[in-house]
Amino acid sequence: xxxxxxxxxxxxxxxxxxxxxxxxxxxxxxxxxxxxxxxxxxxxxxxxxxxxxxxxxxxxxxxxxxxxxxxxxxxxxxxxxxxxxxxxxxxxxxxxxxxxxxxxxxxxxxxxxxxxxxxxxxxxxx
Amino acid sequence: xxxxxxxxxxxxxxxxxxxxxxxxxxxxxxxxxxxxxxxxxxxxxxxxxxxxxxxxxxxxxxxxxxxxxxxxxxxxxxxxxxxxxxxxxxxxxxxxxxxxxxxxxxxxxxxxxxxxxxxxxxxxxxxxxxxxxxxxxxxxxxxxxxxxxxxxxxxxxxxxxxxxxxxxxxxxxxxxxxxxxxxxxxxxxxxxxxxxxxxxxxxxxxxxxxxxxxxxxxxxxxxxxxxxxxxxxxxxxxxxxxxxxxxxxxxxx
Numbered sequence: 001x002x003x004x005x006x007x008x009x010x011x012x013x014x015x016x017x018x019x020x021x022x023x024x025x026x027x028x029x030x031x032x033x034x035x036x037x038x039x040x041x042x043x044x045x046x047x048x049x050x051x052x053x054x055x056x057x058x059x060x061x062x063x064x065x066x067x068x069x070x071x072x073x074x075x076x077x078x079x080x081x082x083x084x085x086x087x088x089x090x091x092x093x094x095x096x097x098x099x100x101x102x103x104x105x106x107x108x109x110x111x112x113x114x115x116x117x118x119x120x121x122x123x124x125x126x
Numbered sequence: 127x128x129x130x131x132x133x134x135x136x137x138x139x140x141x142x143x144x145x146x147x148x149x150x151x152x153x154x155x156x157x158x159x160x161x162x163x164x165x166x167x168x169x170x171x172x173x174x175x176x177x178x179x180x181x182x183x184x185x186x187x188x189x190x191x192x193x194x195x196x197x198x199x200x201x202x203x204x205x206x207x208x209x210x211x212x213x214x215x216x217x218x219x220x221x222x223x224x225x226x227x228x229x230x231x232x233x234x235x236x237x238x239x240x241x242x243x244x245x246x247x248x249x250x251x252x253x254x255x256x257x258x259x260x261x262x263x264x265x266x267x268x269x270x271x272x273x274x275x276x277x278x279x280x281x282x283x284x285x286x287x288x289x290x291x292x293x294x295x296x297x298x299x300x301x302x303x304x305x306x307x308x309x310x311x312x313x314x315x316x317x318x319x320x321x322x323x324x325x326x327x328x329x330x331x332x333x334x335x336x337x338x339x340x341x342x343x344x345x346x347x348x349x350x351x352x353x354x355x356x357x358x359x360x361x362x363x364x365x366x367x368x369x370x371x372x373x374x375x376x377x378x379x
Contacts, residue, residue: 014350014351016352017349017351065379083378084378099379100377100378101376101377101379102374102377103376109310109374110374113352114344114352114373115376117354117355118342118355119376121342122376
């Protein structure tokens with residue numbers, strides 16, 4: 001892992017105290033990260049999930065894109081999840097993918113921890 | 127000519143630190159400061175319930191004058207020297223010649239209440255004021271905050287929408303606010319403590335922080351944790367040295 005990614009991982013641990021964080025080297029200088037037991041919103045079944053993502057070796061110049069949570073995530077009101085969600089595979093396992101792009105990425109500000117925060121806010125706001 | 131009514135105030139127990147009313151508020155909060163307004167002079171009082179003699183002593187009322195509690199109507203009440211008065215029920219007094227003839231009255235009108243801010247006073251009859259109504263009453267500028275004055279160094283800021291009930295203490299003070307926070311590691315100074323998320327961004331931009339109004343605002347907690355994003359219309363209370371981060375928004379891809 002590059003120093004930037006190690007720093008990103010430390011910031012994630014600090015930003016989500018009380019949540020266990022799994023980190024695994026991706027073999028290419030980046031890392032696979034999984035943050036457990038995050039509240040994604042009472043409108044979902046389940047309301048709490050892990051969220052996983054890959055920080056690539058280009059970080060912080062590259063966006064942290066593609067966040068994954070439990071497979072078959074559904075809304076409690078049975079309304080389809082809508083744009084930005086899709087059923088995909090995360091490291092060989094089925095998962096629900098949230099596709100949120102930072103089109104105005106500012107490498108100095110938009111860290112992996114804040115990207116996760118924005119994904120969570122977006123999910124909770126729907 | 128005023129009509130006075132004699133108020134028969136029951137003597138109160140004075141053991142220990144006196145009656146509980148206002149002496150020491152619940153939850154071990156310090157006692158609020160009290161004051162009486164006597165002949166349009168603010169006289170500091172040691173506690174909420176005091177004897178008329180204490181008022182006489184502190185206001186230096188001469189023997190030939192009696193103390194009268196002022197009511198909204200002209201039915202003011204002459205107080206006996208050995209009586210105790212609960213200032214929480216009215217703290218506005220005047221003096222009249224003791225030899226003046228006293229008539230009975232009904233005393234059904236509310237007593238006048240003097241709120242004191244920075245030793246200035248205003249009289250009201252409604253005890254249910256708020257931070258906002260007091261700010262208007264005393265024409266306080268926006269860059270000062272209102273604090274309830276306690277018998278301790280830890281006075282309590284009163285928010286605009288917060289109750290400033292008379293019985294909780296009528297004495298307040300103000301202080302100028304200058305709070306420095308950090309937005310994206312840049313110092314930003316504020317002249318008020320309660321602001322909206324949008325005001326945080328606007329003030330930061332005015333002070334040179336390279337963000338845009340469309341950015342997403344987060345507060346970084348003391349332990350480094352991140353709370354949810356702060357909406358533009360959401361109200362936040364700023365504390366010295368707090369850190370905020372303002373980042374670009376995302377889009378669906």
